[in-house]
Every structure is written in structure tokens, then in C-alpha cells.
Amino acid sequence: MIFGLLFGGFSVLALFLAQHEVPLQWKGVLVLFFVWGVWMFVAGLFNIDPDSALSYFAGSIITACFAVVLWLFAWRQKTGGSGGIPFIPDAWNQIVGRLVLALGGLILAIAAGAFFRKAKRKRRKDDDDVA
Numbered sequence: 001m002i003f004g005l006l007f008g009g010f011s012v013l014a015l016f017l018a019q020h021e022v023p024l025q026w027k028g029v030l031v032l033f034f035v036w037g038v039w040m041f042v043a044g045l046f047n048i049d050p051d052s053a054l055s056y057f058a059g060s061i062i063t064a065c066f067a068v069v070l071w072l073f074a075w076r077q078k079t080g081g082s083g084g085i086p087f088i089p090d091a092w093n094q095i096v097g098r099l100v101l102a103l104g105g106l107i108l109a110i111a112a113g114a115f116f117r118k119a120k121r122k123r124r125k126d127d128d129d130v131a
Contacts, residue, residue, distance in 0.1 A: 001044030007037030025076060028069040036062055053122035060115035063108050070105035074098045
């Protein structure tokens, strides 16, 4: 629960205490930390089971948000992106870096779908156990 307060508090402080305009990608990261912090706080406060349907659903939402943030980093960054591979031209290096970030976003989107399906199955199983 304390980590939820730290994550949420850090992101709010970083957004409001910024000396200059924060790029959209970094706003996305800070909002993601805030949402994740709120979820950790609520899960700790109400003692939510980590293997429950609600927990998997929250995980799918957070993972989907992280995928969107990675795609924003991949395609909205105008300069400064690099794949870090030496001995190839800078333009190719930027393409490699963008493709790696986009691939990471795609993998996270697939994981978000898997978490959502798991949440639906858990919900059905929980409903069948009650009936």
C-alpha cells in the first residue's frame, strides 16, 4: 500500500513541479505510474486477492496503457531516438530503436489481451462456483 502512495505521489509531483513543458510521452509514463499507484493502494487497502478477476482486469488495463506509452515513444519522438548499434548510419539506428519500442508495445498489447481473457475466465469460474 505504501508503494501505491509513492508511485502516485511521485507522478503527481513530477507533473506539477516540472520547470518546463513535459513531452506527451513522459506525461503518459507519469499517468501510468499514477494509475498503477492508485491500483496498488486500492488493492492493499481492500485486501484484493492477486489471483482474482479484478486483479487480472486491472493488470490488463495497466499493461494496455503501457503499450500505448511505448507506441507514443516509438512514433512521436522526433529526434534523439537511437537503437544504440555502432557502425551503422544514424537514420538506420533511429529506425531500429523505433521498431524495438513498437515491438515491445505490440507484445504488451498481446499480454493485455491475455490478461483480459484470464479475467473473463476467472469471472465465469467465480460465477459458476457461486451458483
